[in-house]
Amino acid sequence: MQKCLIIVLFLMLCFSSKAQQIFVNGQNLTTLKNISYITVKVQKTWMATRFSAFLDYGQGTSDSQQEMTDAAKKALFFKSKVEIFNLLDRNGWDLIDSYEETKDSKVFILHIFRRKK
Numbered sequence: 001m002q003k004c005l006i007i008v009l010f011l012m013l014c015f016s017s018k019a020q021q022i023f024v025n026g027q028n029l030t031t032l033k034n035i036s037y038i039t040v041k042v043q044k045t046w047m048a049t050r051f052s053a054f055l056d057y058g059q060g061t062s063d064s065q066q067e068m069t070d071a072a073k074k075a076l077f078f079k080s081k082v083e084i085f086n087l088l089d090r091n092g093w094d095l096i097d098s099y100e101e102t103k104d105s106k107v108f109i110l111h112i113f114r115r116k117k
Helices: 002-014 081-090
Strands: 037-044 051-056 093-103 106-115
Touching: 037 081, 051 081, 081 093
Parallel strands: none
Antiparallel strands: 037 051, 037 106, 093 106
8 A cells, every 4th residue: 555655646746737947048938037028939840740949038030049948958849839838838928929920931920928927
């Protein structure tokens, strides 16, 4: 019985609902208190099954400066846009609008998020 309880507690710790931290350009998004709005661009690489997310809070325009990463600066990959939106929601961001932008003859959909109050 005691072993079963220990296993259950271990599983609860492993699958806790704590939000994964988001890093962009080496900065933890949660610690950037002077940022109220961000835009997110989601891209699916050709022949890939995963999505990458690029987040702009005013830090720069290159993909390497905007790619969402973990604390070890490894790129985060997602199964869908909804997974990205849920991660941002758990980290305190609300989706408020989306719009199209054309860059180098490619059309991207950008999503605007506002920090929850």
